[in-house]
Amino acid sequence: MSLKDLWIPxxxxxxxxxxxxxxxxxxxxxxxSYALVRATAVTLALVQHxxxxxxxxxxxxSKLTDDGLPSPHVHQPPARTVIDAPRLRLASASPRxxxxxxxLGLEFEVAGSGLDETRLQGEAPTAYAERVAREKAIALxxxxxxxxxxxxxxxxxxxxxxKPAHPTEARGMLERLxxxxxxxxxxxxxxxxxxxxxxRAETARTVVEFADLTSEExxxxxxxxxxxxxxxxxxxxxxxxxxxxxxEGSPSNVVGFPLPLVVRLLRASGILVLGQTS
Numbered sequence: 691m692s693l694k695d696l697w698i699p700x701x702x703x704x705x706x707x708x709x710x711x712x713x714x715x716x717x718x719x720x721x722x723s724y725a726l727v728r729a730t731a732v733t734l735a736l737v738q739h740x741x742x743x744x745x746x747x748x749x750x751x752s753k754l755t756d757d758g759l760p761s762p763h764v765h766q767p768p769a770r771t772v773i774d775a776p777r778l779r780l781a782s783a784s785p786r787x788x789x790x791x792x793x794l795g796l797e798f799e800v801a802g803s804g805l806d807e808t809r810l811q812g813e814a815p816t817a818y819a820e821r822v823a824r825e826k827a828i829a830l831x832x833x834x835x836x837x838x839x840x841x842x843x844x845x846x847x848x849x850x851x852x853k854p855a856h857p858t859e860a861r862g863m864l865e866r867l868x869x870x871x872x873x874x875x876x877x878x879x880x881x882x883x884x885x886x887x888x889x890r891a892e893t894a895r896t897v898v899e900f901a902d903l904t905s906e907e908x909x910x911x912x913x914x915x916x917x918x919x920x921x922x923x924x925x926x927x928x929x930x931x932x933x934x935x936x937x938e939g940s941p942s943n944v945v946g947f948p949l950p951l952v953v954r955l956l957r958a959s960g961i962l963v964l965g966q967t968s
Contacts, residue, residue: 724877776882776960780828781839784919786927787947791838794953794963804831807841807852815845816893819877826936827881831889836959837881844922846872851922860912860923868903868921874922874944880955890955896939898926905931919951921946 730893778798790798803826809818819841826839844851846866854860879891911930917923924930926937926944942953956968 727757731951756757774901776834776836778956779830779837780834780960781830781837784946786945787840787923789950790942790945790947790949794949796961796963801830804841805829809852815843815850815875816877816895817845818850819875820879820891820893821877823877823879824889827879827889827891828887831881831883831887833883835883836879836956836961837882838952838956840876840878840947840952842874842876842921843942844872844874846922853919853921854917855919856873860917861908863923864903864908864911864917867900867924868908869900871897871899872922873897874939876943876946876951878908878948878951878955880959882959890958892951892955894940894951896937896941896943896948897942898937899935900933901935907933 723894757859778796780788780798780800781803782788783800787915791798803823805822807822810821813821822841823839826841827837830839831838844863844867847870849866851863854863875895876894877891878894879889881887881889911917911933914929916928916930924933926934926941937944940948940950943951953963956963960967
C-alpha cells in the first residue's frame with residue numbers, strides 16, 4: 691500500500707469515515723491526512739527509541755534521518771580491540787641501572803631477583819656475565835611483561851673481580867687496577883613470554899685505564915664506602931672518576947648498564963624506546 695492510499699475521504703455530512711480509498715484529483719485533504727499519519731509515525735518511532743533499553747535497541751547508529759526517524763541502516767564500525775603493550779620490569783636493585791633506564795623516558799617497575807651470582811668453576815668471564823644476566827631475567831619473567839637484567843664484572847690480567855666482600859678486599863682490587871688497563875664486561879638479557887620465557891642476551895666490553903694511585907688515595911676512597919657495591923671496587927660515576935685516564939667503549943657499560951645494547955635488545959623485544967622499535 692502506498693502512502694496516497696491512506697487518504698481518508700469525508701462523508702456527506704462533512705464527517706470523516708475511516709475507510710481507506712484512493713485519493714481524488716484534489717489532493718489538499720489527502721495531503722493533510724498524510725501529514726497527520728506521518729507525524730504520528732514519527733512520534734511513535736521516537737517514543738520507541740526513547741523507552742527501549744540499550745540491550746533492546748538494534749545495533750548501529752543512533753543518528754536520526756532528515757525526517758526525524760532513527761536510521762537502522764547506518765552502522766558504526768566495530769570497536770577496535772585494544773591490546774595492552776607489554777609492561778617493563780628491571781630485574782635489579784641497582785640505583786645506577788634504575789637511573790640509566792629512567793633516562794630513556796621509560797616507565798617500569800623494579801624488582802630484585804635475589805639470585806646467587808657465584809661464578810661456576812672454570813667459567814669464562816664473558817659466559818659468566820651473560821649467564822647471570824639470563825638467570826636474573828628468567829627468574830622474573832611472566833606473561834605480559836618484558837624483563838631486562840644485567841650483570842657486570844671487571845677482568846684484570848685474567849682475574850675476575852666482582853663486588854668486594856669487605857674494605858680490605860676493596861683496597862686490594864684498587865691496588866691491582868692502579869696504573870693498569872682492565873676490561874669491564876656486562877651481560878644484558880631481556881626476557882619476554884611465549885608459553886615460557888624467551889630470552890635475548892648479549893655482552894658488552896669496555897676497556898678502562900687507571901691512573902697511578904697512591905695508598906692515601908686508595909684508603910680515602912675506600913673510607914667513603916662507595917666501592918662496596920661495585921664490581922672492581924669503583925664507580926666511574928662517583929669519586930673514582932678522578933682515577934680514570936681513558937675509556938674505550940661504552941661509558942654506561944662501566945657504570946653497569948650499557949645503554950646501546952640495552953636499547954637494541956628492548957626494541958627487539960617490542961618495547962618502544964625513544965620513539966622506535968626494531
